[in-house]
Amino acid sequence: MSELEEKTENGSTDSLEMGVSEEQKAEGDSGIGAGVLFFIAAFAVCFLSGWLLFPNLLYSKKEQPFNFNHALHVEEMGGCDSCHYFREDGSFAGVPKLAQCVDCHAEVMGDTEDEAVFVAEYVEKEKEVPWLIYSEQPDCVFFSHSAHVVGAQMDCVSCHGHIGESTTMKPYEENRITGYSRDIWGKNIWGFKKNSWDRMKMDDCAECHEKETGSKGACFQCHK
Amino acid sequence: MTQQNHGNAHKFGMVIDLDKCTGCGSCMVACMSENNVPFKEDESNKKDSITWMRVYKLTNGKSFPDTDVCYLPRPCMHCGGKGDHGHSPCVSVCPATATDYDYGTGIVSQIYTRCFGCRYCMGACPYHARFFNWWDPKWPEGMEEYLSPDVSPRMRGVVEKCSFCFHRYQAAKDKAYLEERDTVAEEEYQTACTQACPSGAITFGDLNNPDHAVHQLVNPDPHHCGRPRNPKAFRLLERLETNPKVYYISEREWVRKAGDNYLDGEWEKAKMKKTKGHE
Numbered sequence: 001m002s003e004l005e006e007k008t009e010n011g012s013t014d015s016l017e018m019g020v021s022e023e024q025k026a027e028g029d030s031g032i033g034a035g036v037l038f039f040i041a042a043f044a045v046c047f048l049s050g051w052l053l054f055p056n057l058l059y060s061k062k063e064q065p066f067n068f069n070h071a072l073h074v075e076e077m078g079g080c081d082s083c084h085y086f087r088e089d090g091s092f093a094g095v096p097k098l099a100q101c102v103d104c105h106a107e108v109m110g111d112t113e114d115e116a117v118f119v120a121e122y123v124e125k126e127k128e129v130p131w132l133i134y135s136e137q138p139d140c141v142f143f144s145h146s147a148h149v150v151g152a153q154m155d156c157v158s159c160h161g162h163i164g165e166s167t168t169m170k171p172y173e174e175n176r177i178t179g180y181s182r183d184i185w186g187k188n189i190w191g192f193k194k195n196s197w198d199r200m201k202m203d204d205c206a207e208c209h210e211k212e213t214g215s216k217g218a219c220f221q222c223h224k
Numbered sequence: 225m226t227q228q229n230h231g232n233a234h235k236f237g238m239v240i241d242l243d244k245c246t247g248c249g250s251c252m253v254a255c256m257s258e259n260n261v262p263f264k265e266d267e268s269n270k271k272d273s274i275t276w277m278r279v280y281k282l283t284n285g286k287s288f289p290d291t292d293v294c295y296l297p298r299p300c301m302h303c304g305g306k307g308d309h310g311h312s313p314c315v316s317v318c319p320a321t322a323t324d325y326d327y328g329t330g331i332v333s334q335i336y337t338r339c340f341g342c343r344y345c346m347g348a349c350p351y352h353a354r355f356f357n358w359w360d361p362k363w364p365e366g367m368e369e370y371l372s373p374d375v376s377p378r379m380r381g382v383v384e385k386c387s388f389c390f391h392r393y394q395a396a397k398d399k400a401y402l403e404e405r406d407t408v409a410e411e412e413y414q415t416a417c418t419q420a421c422p423s424g425a426i427t428f429g430d431l432n433n434p435d436h437a438v439h440q441l442v443n444p445d446p447h448h449c450g451r452p453r454n455p456k457a458f459r460l461l462e463r464l465e466t467n468p469k470v471y472y473i474s475e476r477e478w479v480r481k482a483g484d485n486y487l488d489g490e491w492e493k494a495k496m497k498k499t500k501g502h503e
Contacts, residue, residue, distance in 0.1 A: 090399030140337045140376040142394050146401035218326035220333035224376055224391050 051189055059173040059182050065121075065129055066114040071167045076104075080156065080164060092145035095131050098122060132172035134183045135160060135200060142224040152212065161197040235304075235330040235450070236388055237431040237469035238415070239441045239457070240297055242479055244425035247295030251277050254420030255299075258389060260371045262361030262378070274355040276300070276386040277417050284478045294479045297426070299417065300353040300386035301460065301468030302332045308449040308467045314345035314354065322383075330431075330469055331388050339382040346383060350461055351468075354385045388428075389415040410436050431469065442471045458483045 074080065083096040101123070108119045122129050137143055148154045156164055173182035186199025193199060196208075206216040255261065255277040267273045277299045284292040305311035310325035312332050318324075322338035323345055325331075346354040360380040363371070371377060374391040378384050396412040410429050418428040429436035431444050442457040444450035449467045452458065458480045459468045474480055481491050 086402050090395065090397075090402040138337070140335065142374075142391070144394070144398050144401065146398045150404065151401040218328060218333065219321075219324050219335050219338075220326055220329070220331060220387070220390050223333070223335050224374060224394065 055189055058176055060176055061171045061173055062132055063171055064132055064169050066117045067168055068114070069167050070164050074164060086146060086150075090144075090146050092149075095133065098126070098128050132174075132181075134163075134170075134172060134181050136181055137184065137200075138178075138180060140223050142222055158196050159200060161195065233328050233432075235431040235469065236393075236413075236429070237302070237330070237438050237444075237450075237471065238299065238388070238418070239427045239438045239471045239473060241425045241427075242294050242296060242472050242474040243476070244423045245279075245295045245297060245421075246423055247279055247281065247293075248422065249279055250420045250422055251297050251417035251426065252279060254416040255386070258372065258375070258416035259387070260361075260375050260377050261384075262357070262363070264359075265362075272358055274357070274384065276353075276355070276384070282479065282482050292476070292478065294474070294476070294482075296472070297417070298351060298353065298460075299415075299470060300332065300388070301351050301466065301470045302330060302388060304330065304449060304467035304469065306465045306467070313348040313350060313466060317344040317348045319344065329390075329393070331390055332385075333390070334383065334385055334387065336376060336378045336382045336384060341381040341383065343383060350464055350466060354383050356383050357381060392416075438471075441473065444471075456480070460484070 073083070077083065083100055085093050087093055101118075105115070105119055105123050108115055118129070121127070148159070149156075174180070175182065175185075184199060185201050186193065188194075188198065193204075202222075205222060210216050252275060256263065256275075259276060261274055261276055263274075264272050277297055280296045280298060282294045282296055284290070284294075286292070303312040303314075305313070305316065305325075310327055312323075312325055314323050315325050315332060319342065320338050320340060322336075322340075323332060323334050326333055341356065343356055346356060357378050357380050361377060372391075374395065392415065393408065393413045396408045399412070400406065400408050410433075413428075415426075415428050418426040427437050427441060429438040431438055431442075431450060433439055441454065443453040445453050449465075450469070451462070452471055454473070456475060457471050457473045459471055460483050463484055472479075472483065484494075486494065
């Protein structure tokens with residue numbers, strides 16, 4: 001028998017064999033399919049937990065000692081600089097000390113619980129309020145309010161948002177690893193910035209400096 | 225006041241009159257307390273101790289009655305590098321841009337949080353002006369409260385060095401901004417060592433400003449990267465072309481000669497060249 005004849009004669013077996021191998025292939029295909037599916041599912045789980053869960057784990061929420069009503073006080077005092085003022089040497093006083101409150105708050109005036117806590121826990125005990133500073137930069141950063149507020153005539157809103165007009169304070173979020181405030185790196189995990197005050201990391205400072213002064217600046221301009 | 229990382233607006237420098245220095249060490253103490261420099265249990269262990277400003281003792285090597293002593297305070301030289309282009313020995317080797325040259329002030333910055341402690345810069349610095357933190361600083365109980373908030377403290381594993389008290393410049397600029405001035409006066413920005421020196425041996429200011437005392441003392445030559453035109457003034461290891469911003473003045477020839485390593489006969493030639501250059 002020639003080879004050809006042999007092949008024809010064994011044709012059926014051949015096709016049977018083929019059938020088996022095709023079945024095997026199909027099984028392999030569904031195996032790959034399951035693998036891809038598993039991969040996508042696992043990826044989605046990791047991705048979502050990385051992007052949605054992890055930031056929540058990374059940051060711990062802390063409450064301020066008591067609520068402070070900016071809108072009420074600004075109306076009462078007629079401006080920001082009675083509390084947030086510049087000292088004669090050019091430095092910025094920042095968050096006011098207790099001494100700036102006691103003139104009015106020697107005794108409880110209203111009937112809010114916040115004021116009661118404030119007077120009982122801090123004014124009467126002569127203890128400074130341990131405010132948590134949303135915008136606090138790392139130790140190594142030097143920031144100058146006079147350069148921006150006096151020099152560049154910027155308003156507080158462009159960097160701090162509408163804290164000055166608020167009636168309640170947002171919770172303070174602390175990065176568990178670095179201990180820095182969440183306002184430095186911002187909330188948006190994609191890195192999008194809707195408002196100029198959404199975050200204030202090194203690139204945000206440098207971006208504005210490049211635009212406004214033509215240079216990103218030397219390291220020692222913002223570091224100490 | 226937008227004198228930032230371009231142009232050569234300022235060039236802060238220091239002139240130290242070695243004939244006035246008594247070696248008392250006030251500058252070292254002032255520097256340490258101003259800059260939160262950590263001290264060690266055993267400060268005599270020089271491999272571990274950190275001295276941004278350090279006073280060295282030089283002698284002329286002669287015996288009595290010709291013996292003579294000179295004390296030489298050594299801060300960071302804030303080198304401009306070859307051609308004064310900002311390629312300081314340390315800056316050019318740093319793989320992390322942790323140390324950088326500020327073209328607006330001529331000051332070599334050190335950002336501790338960026339530094340990862342490879343210590344190339346320490347090897348590159350010909351003046352031994354850089355120090356490594358082998359340990360986290362340990363402050364005696366209660367002393368942490370006394371640290372200056374204007375200078376960030378360092379941690380284990382990073383290099384530190386003299387910054388020409390840059391935080392004082394930041395503070396001076398803050399005040400200038402508030403008063404809507406665009407210049408900082410000479411006396412507004414002075415380093416801690418300058419002000420602590422009881423004999424007035426240290427002078428600090430802007431070498432580019434002819435009104436400043438440092439300029440008048442050394443008369444830097446702008447065509448030779450600030451080489452002093454005052455024949456009594458010199459810079460350490462001038463021939464390396466590191467172009468330091470710290471100048472020394474002495475009437476004594478042996479002291480000036482000690483500012484570099486000369487082979488036999490070289491000093492005579494160097495002196496000739498120097499005097500010729502001034503004709």
